[in-house]
Structure formats: structure tokens, C-alpha cells
Amino acid sequence: MATLGLSLSDFNRLVAEHAAALYRMAYRLSGDRHEAEDLVQETFRSAWKSRRLFDAGRGERAWLASILRRRAADQWRSRRPRLVFWGDHQPDLGRAAQDPTRDEYTDEMQEGLERLPGELRETLLLVVVGELTHQEAADLLGIPLGTVLSRVSRARARLREYLMAAAKR
């Protein structure tokens, strides 16, 4: 019989085994490495807070992914505009105003993902980046297994189409 509750050693194991995958998923969801770190941190913080609800018999990754999904939604809702330092009379200080890490992290893949409809993107990321089984993704999203399969397939096809078009440019 599965035991309820998360011990400290369980938690550390969860971090070791799932943090990387969750970070990747968070990054692919948000497109920003800082937000991704925050998301993962908030996810594990929430996991530790609700450790009594942890069911060792069920999918750990799916549990964490469901928390991540909620935190991402919270963050999206509460997102406030970034601090504006540049005013109406912007002096030319010879300084690039854009994020210097943009080229490194905002790749074509991310642009392609952003062009996907939300439900396709989310399903694809849960299955491919979050490495959930199709059934786990179906349970998490509350949709039939067949829908998950078709969404993943359609998402891959559209993403492939975008990347090939981008490669021709």
C-alpha cells in the first residue's frame, strides 16, 4: 500500500531526480530563465508545504508537474510590468537596451513553441519535456488519452513545419 507524506530524504530525492526536467519545462513554458528558476523554486516550495498530500504510490513527476502548471498560471496572472528605466527623453548612452542573454536563450524552438496554440504546447511539453506518460498527461489535463496522442502529434507536426520554414529563411 502506498504511503502518504513526504520525508526530507524523499524531498531531496525528488529535487535530484526531477528538478532538471521541471526547470526545462518551466523554461519552455515561460521563455525566461529567471522566471523558470522562480517557477521551479515555487513548485518545490509548494510541494514541501503540501508534503502531507504526497502519495508515493502515484507518479511523482506528474504531481510536481501539476504544481508547476498551477504556479505558472499564478505567475502569468500576477505578472506586473517590468521596471521602466527609460523615459520619454531617452538619452543615447551607447548601451543596448535589450536583454544581453536573449540570443542565447530565445532560440527558434522557443519561437516555434510560442506560435503553437496553448493546449498543444502544454500537452507537448508535459509529454516530451516533462517526460510524463501519455496517460499521466491525460489525467493531469483531464482529457481522454486519444486527445493527448493527437495533440502531441499535431504539435510536433506544426513545430516541425515552423522549424523547416525557419531553416529556409
Add this chain to the structure above:
Amino acid sequence: MFWADPNPDAWLDRRLCDLPVPSDLVDRLRREVALGDEVLDAALRDVSVPAGLRGRLMRITWTRRRFGQWVRAAAAAVLIIASSLGYMAAVVGLVATALEPSRPGSGPPVLEVTARSDRLDSTPLVNMEGVELVSQGPATALEVDRPKPQLSPPPVAARGRDLEVWELFAQAGLGDQPGKLDPLLDRYLAAWPETARASPSWYDLPELKKVPGLVRQGVQLPLVAGVDPSFVILYRVHPFLIPAAHPALCISEVPLGVDAASFELTARFLEDGQLPPREVLRTEEFLAAVDFRYPKPNGTPLALHAAGTASPFRGPGLYLLQVGIQAREVPLQPREPVRLVLAVDTSASMRWGGRLEMVRRAVQRLAEQLGPEDRISVVSFSEEATVRAEEVVGSDRESVRAALESLEVGSSTNLAAGLREAYGLAQRYHGKPPGPAQVVIFSDGLAQFDGDTGGALQQRLAEAAAEGVTLHVIDLVQGPVGRDRERWLPRLCRAGKGTVHRASTADQVFWGLAELLTRRSQLVASRVRLRVHFNHQTVAAYRLIGHEAMMFAGLKPAPLETDFYAGQSATALYEIVLTKRPGGQLALADLEWISPETGQRTGIRQPIHRRQLAKRLADAALYVQAAAVVAEAAEIVRETPEVLLVSTGRSAVRFRSPRWSLAYLLALARQLDARLEQNASFMRFLRVMDQALSAKPARSGSLEDLSSPMGL
């Protein structure tokens, strides 16, 4: 035609196959294969995970598990006590205000404060222009008040609890006709009618947030009628105070013992391309980070300087007034040559609070005072000890600098290893000039030994002390002192015949070292206190910049008295609105201290005149130009709103004008007096703020990280 072809079938076949093939078909098909599901999936997962993420995640449980329950219980208890005290204080204040008799013809607040001045036998020691130095006998006679400031009583109409502030303004000469609102003040409303907003009621207060704990910061606003204490909590800036509205509002006292902690924190965050949480930023600490180079005292321990300018940021009618205090330098020469062995703790915790950087800056400053006869060695220790510089000639500053630059943060604190290595060096050169070594440990770590190791160490230190090698500790702890620390460090120092010097700023570290070097105290003045008495006839309103008591509504405000060491300075900055009434004296600045040599209380009283305010920033004193930029930059980074004075005498806020964004401000700063470029601390400030331009906003939850036991 096929009938003309000898082989009609072959012709048909050729025609069937004769179809142009798209030129990119092959490439496309290859890419299709290359972009198969596996390749696509691998590309999706190809996101590098930041180093240290797992460690940070694992700390979540560490802090929660050990401290969560304690913190929650303590916070609940403190909140209950704070609420009770706050209510009691408010009730007492209201009752006191209500019971205060309306005395016909009673004088202005300053007169009440100095009512017994005629009994004071004060003897002027120095009479310079506008500066009066008075001696008031021993500190025990301090209850006797100051000489009477020459301020005339307020108008009759301006007294009583039913005071209408607009009437007060009109009587003070600010409005052209009694009862009519002043055009100067109305400009604020006219310019931003949609954003200017009167002070809110208590019902608009935001939800209480989790805070790190009781911190002695800021000044508490007087709990008198006309002052809205919720303003500071809501907007994190002080409102304007009207000196004529209540006696208590004529006097402003400013805490002088401010360090640059939040600026150093900002500098460190910005090195990682990120802004720190705005809740931890404090304007007065940004001001403390810059040496404004006030003129040195001339024959007195402290000098008081005041100057101002028309504010370049808030439009006409508003002035910046700066009051600066500068302590005299204590000469480090002549002195005996020394041999110093500096052992620097480089454990992980030295990274926090800028401690390692503090040591670097202080030792570099010390190295500038060393001569060719001095010798200096540097040892670092974390899990093990390393010699970074051995027996370097004091005048070889480059070697000292290189040794300090080579210090890198490690993991644990092995104090025993550090002591062993440092004393090994001391022993190696024992008997050679310039004499026995003074070993100095810079550490914030707990000295944890078992009984045998501790006993053996004490014995070795005592043996070395008998040969003249002494041990001193610069204790860099910035929080509560633990029991282990209390037990071991003094014991080790006692055994090593040395001293423990606690320091939380680079200046304090340097003063500790300077005392070792010269064997003379660097204390210049103790229990220094600044009071600014505003003249209600010439100053319609004033607002202290910085020093907000944010934590639990100022339940534990900063101490108003502080000690001043050699070369130390302090700054108070106000925004003021002047009345149109003629009269030059705006305020009286009172600086008092106790002389460490005589134990007597001494002071400087200096009037501040209207002529000390420049008409524009570029014409102001250099220190005013620098302080104006620093304070405005701090407020922008803190994301605080601008405070406006509206016709009712209340304060309102509006979002900071983008025109005065940080980029614009920094561009302006570089167009100010060229002599500011020679001020290294000011230029460093500008460089740090440059980094803020491209920095990312603070991460959510980072305030919590800072408040954890592993943080600051």
C-alpha cells in the same frame, strides 16, 4: 508523336516520368528525416539547467524545517505585541493631543523646547561666521536645555486644534489672500489631477507582508494631529510635515549611525544582472555609500555643513536641504613599525553581507598607511589555510592588493587551521625587525572546537603572547551573537593578549586595524546627536528623505545617538517648501556630542539661511550635487512614488515621472561639476547604477531568501 516512334511504349513511359522535380525536394526530405520525433524531442529538452539550482531547492526544507515553526510563533507573538503597543501609543498620543491646553499667546514649538535656557551658563568657545561652539559642562548636566533660538511666535490664527491648514499657509505669507489656495501648491494638483491623491485612511492599508524581523531602522513620526502614520507604511516614503501645525513637528532628529549595507547588497546583486528586492533598499544607506567630501573640521572634532539647491526633480517651489557632519582625521603617523599577519576567513558565509569585500577594502586602505619598515602577511582559511602573501614589505601595495584579490570563498570555517598557519608565519620571522607579529583574524564564523583542541590552542596562544605575538579578532558577525561565539572568541583573545573588535562596515574594520596600528583610539566623538529646528515662518513644509521606519511601523526606530570615528561622515537630506514671508533663517542645526577625552558634552549650533540654497543644481555645493543624484537614484531603484504637497497641507503621491528615469538621471549626473569625477566613491556609485539600467527585476521570493539564517 507516339505513332512515329519505333517504340511507342517507351515514349509513353518517358512522358510519364517527364515531370520536373522541385529543386529543394531532396533537402526537404533530408530535413524531414533529420527532424524526426526523436530529434525534435531532444531539441525541446535541450535547455541547460543553471548551476546551483538543486542546492537552492534543497535549502527550502532546511530553512522551513528548522525555523519555520519558531519563526511563525515568534512572528505571531511580535505582531500581537506590536499591535497592542501601536494602539496604546496611538491612544496615548490622541489623548495627549486632546488634553493639550490651547494657551493664548504661547510660543512656537522651539520656544517650548528651550524654555529653561536662561538658566544655562553656556560659554562660547569658538565664534566663526554662523557657527557657535558651546561647552555645556559634563554630560550629567545634559538635561539643561539649549540657548533660545531667535524665532518669533506663530500667528494667533495658527494655534489650536481646529487649525485650518490653508489658513495657516495664508497667514505664513504663502497665499496672497487669506482663504485662497496658493498657486504654487495648486500647480501640483493642476499638473497631475488624475494621479495626485490625498493621504489614504487606515482602511486603504495594504495587506501586511512577512518581514525579516525587528530592525532598528528609521525615525518614528510624531504621533500628533495632522500626521498620517499610515503614509510611510503605504508608500515607503515620508510625508511632508508642517512645522507650524504642531510644536513636535518643528524638530527633526536624524539617526547618524547609518552604514551602506543595502547599497553594497545592490552592487552585489547587480553583478549578477539582477536588482535586489526593493523592500531591502534604503535611501539613507545609498547616501552613506558615498563620501561627499565635506570640508574637514578646523580645530573641532566634528564639523557641521549645510547647503541646498532648488530641486531639479520636482519642479519649482521645492528645495533640497542637506546637512552634513564630518569627523576629523586621526593621524596614523608617527608610529612604530609593525609586523601584521592577517588571517582572513574565506568560508561560504563571508560572501554574504559583503564581508569579504569589506575586509578587502579596509586592508587596502590600511596598506596605504604602511611604510617600508612594516611587514604584512596574508593567510586565508576555509576548510584549510593558504598563505596568500608572506612577509611583504609594507610599501609594496601591489603585492598586498594581489593577495587580497586572490581571496576566494570556500566552504567551511577551519579556524584552527587559520590560526596554525598564521602563528607559523609569526614564529618563522620572530626575532627579526620590526618586532613580534600582531595576528589579526577576520571572521564571521563560529569558533567551534572540542575541549581538547580549544585548550591546546589557548595554551599555544598564551605561549606566543609571552613572546610578544598577540591575537586580535575583527568580528564580522552582523546578527545576534551565538553562545559558542561568546564563549570561544574572547577566550582565544584573552589567551593571545589581544582584543575583539566588532565591525559591520568596511570603515569599522579599518578603524579596528588603525587602532592596532597606532595603539590609539580612533574614536573622535561619542553619542553624537543631530537636531534640526525648522523655522515655521520660513519653512512651510519639510520632508526627510530616507530613514523610513518600515518594520512594524517603527516599533524599534534607529538609535539617534552614535559614535563618530576618524574621518567618518553622515548626511541628512530634506525636501523643503519655503513660505513667501521674508526672513533668511530657515532652520537651526544642533549637533551635540560627548568628548571621549574629557567626558563633557559639547556642541555646534549653526543657523541655516535662505542664501545657502542655490537656484539650480549646477550652482550648488559639490556635496549637494552628488547627494541629490544619489538620493534620486535610490528612490528610483526603490520604486517609490514622488511625494507632493497639496493645498490642504497633506501629502499626495504620484508615480515617478519617467522623465526622471534612472538613465536620464545618470546622464545628468555626468554633466554636473567635473570635479565630481575625482570622487571615487561617487563614480563607483554611478557605475553600479549603470548596471541597474540593464538589470532584471528582483526575483520573487528573494526577500525571503535574504531573511533566512543563511542570508543576510
